[in-house]
Amino acid sequence: MEISWNDRDPIYRQLHDRLVEMILEGTYRNGDSLPSVRQISADHRINPITVSKAFQLLVEEGVVEKKRGLGMYVMMGATEKLARDEKKFFLTEEWPRLVEKIKRLGLSIEELLEEGSVK
Amino acid sequence: MEISWNDRDPIYRQLHDRLVEMILEGTYRNGDSLPSVRQISADHRINPITVSKAFQLLVEEGVVEKKRGLGMYVMMGATEKLARDEKKFFLTEEWPRLVEKIKRLGLSIEELLEEGSVK
DNA sequence: TTTAGTGTTATACCTAACTATAACACCAGA
DNA sequence: TCTGGTGTTATAGTTAGGTATAACACTAAA
Numbered sequence A, B: 001m002e003i004s005w006n007d008r009d010p011i012y013r014q015l016h017d018r019l020v021e022m023i024l025e026g027t028y029r030n031g032d033s034l035p036s037v038r039q040i041s042a043d044h045r046i047n048p049i050t051v052s053k054a055f056q057l058l059v060e061e062g063v064v065e066k067k068r069g070l071g072m073y074v075m076m077g078a079t080e081k082l083a084r085d086e087k088k089f090f091l092t093e094e095w096p097r098l099v100e101k102i103k104r105l106g107l108s109i110e111e112l113l114e115e116g117s118v119k
Numbered sequence C: 001t002t003t004a005g006t007g008t009t010a011t012a013c014c015t016a017a018c019t020a021t022a023a024c025a026c027c028a029g030a
Numbered sequence D: 001t002c003t004g005g006t007g008t009t010a011t012a013g014t015t016a017g018g019t020a021t022a023a024c025a026c027t028a029a030a
Helices: A011-025 A036-041 A049-059 A080-106 A109-114 B011-025 B037-044 B048-060 B080-105 B108-115
Strands: A064-067 A071-074 B064-067 B071-074
Touching: A011 A109, A036 A049, A036 B048, A049 A064, A064 B108, A071 A080, A080 A109, A080 B071, A109 B108, B011 B048, B048 B064, B080 B108
Parallel strands: none
Antiparallel strands: A064 A071, B064 B071
C-alpha cells in the first residue's frame, strides 16, 4: 500500500480514504484482516495514534471491526455498503454540481465524450 | 456574500475559493474594488488576518491587486485568466478522474444524461 | 506460561490555523 | 489638516493534527 500524501488534508483522513478505496477495489475483502496499526505506522513512518484515528473512522462508519489483540477486520457487507454509499453520494451531490460546472465552463458533455477519453 | 463554511478546509482557503467563484460569475468584474478586509471580517466574524490571507493568495495568483489605503481591486484580465485556468484544470485533472469513477460505479454517462438533470 | 503479535494510551512537545483586541501606516476628500 | 476609510501587524491565547517514545492490555499459539 503506497500513499502519496498531500498536505491539504489530515493524514488520518487520507489514510482512511485510501483504505476505503482498497476495499472497494477488492484488495481487502469482507472478513479479511487489514494491516496492523504497527505495520502501517512503521511502513509510512506515521504515529500509531494517527493510524488509529483512521481506523476509528472506519469503525464508526461500520466498515471495519476491531478485535482487540487480534487486529482490524473488514465487516461482512462492507464492500457492498461502501459501493452503495459512494454511488448515492455521487448521484445526489457530485453529479449535479458537476453538470453546473460544465455549463459554466462553456463545455458540453457531448463535446467531452468526443475527446476519446471515455471509449 | 454568504458563505457556508465547512470544517474540512481552512477558512482563508474557503474564502479565497468563494471570491474566485464570484469573480467568475461576474459579481466582481475587472477593475472593480472588492469588499474590504474589515467589511468581510465584520460580516462573517472572521479575524482580519484570516481575511488577509485569502487576499494574499489572490494577489499571488495575479487575480487581485492591493492598493494600500484604498482597497483590493480585481486585476484587468483576471476573469479571463481564471476562466482559462479553471477550464484547463478541469479538462486535464478532474474530467479524467471522473470518467474513471463513473466506470467504477458501474454507471454510464449516457445513463446519467437521461436523468433529466442536464436539460 | 512465555512469547510475539495485536490495539490503546500517556507524556511531552511542535506547528498551522484560527480567535480577540488593539494599534500602526497609508490615502483621499472635506 | 483632520476624518474616515483602506490594509497591516503585534500580542496572547485556543484547538486540531501531528511527532517521538514508551508503556499498558489483550489474544493465540508454541
